[in-house]
Amino acid sequence: MKFFLQAFVTGALWSAVALQTAQFVGKGTYMSQNVREWSKSYILDHENLLFAKYGGECTRSWIDDEDLKEELLVHLQSLGKYISATAVIDYLAQPDVQQHFKLTKTISLATAQRWMENCGF
Structure with missing residues (x-):
């Protein structure tokens, strides 16, 4: 483009x-x-940028969005001591979260597990 x-x-x-x-x-x-x-x-709309869907240096993960990562961490911490990757999936599937971060779908279980590892869980 x-x-x-x-x-x-x-x-x-x-x-x-x-x-x-x-x-x-x-x-x-x-x-x-x-x-x-x-x-x-x-x-x-200059906010409407495309990101590669697959690997490579152009790829940008949603977890790289500092605001999303921070809100996700706060949410996970509010759930208590025992959390799972499905909590990440469920959080991202919420309509208000999807609208706020302009998401169109949630993530897979494997991605949620990588995100949790990325966040220190």
């Missing part, structure tokens, strides 16, 4: 730059459409 927007502001055509961007990463017209949609969303 960054490459696409940088190329677009130089005066190139929106759709042509999107196709060039998609081809640059080895994709076709479907990716070109996605790049345009993602960029429009970002232009309308």
Whole structure:
């Protein structure tokens, strides 16, 4: 998306730059459409950034969000001495938590276990 927007502001055509961007990463017209949609969303709301869903240096975990991590720790501490990874899953599944942190789904049990380890449990 960054490459696409940088190329677009130089005066190139929106759709042509999107196709060039998609081809640059080895994709076709479907990716070109996605790049345009993602960029429009970002232009309308600068908080609307994409993160890679899979491994790599571009990946950002939700647990890296300091506010989320802090609220999760407070919640886990409020549950008492004996907690489990399902408490993390249940917390993230709450509609108010999902809305506050702009989450669309909860996490898997394995991820919850890694998060607990990351938080010192």
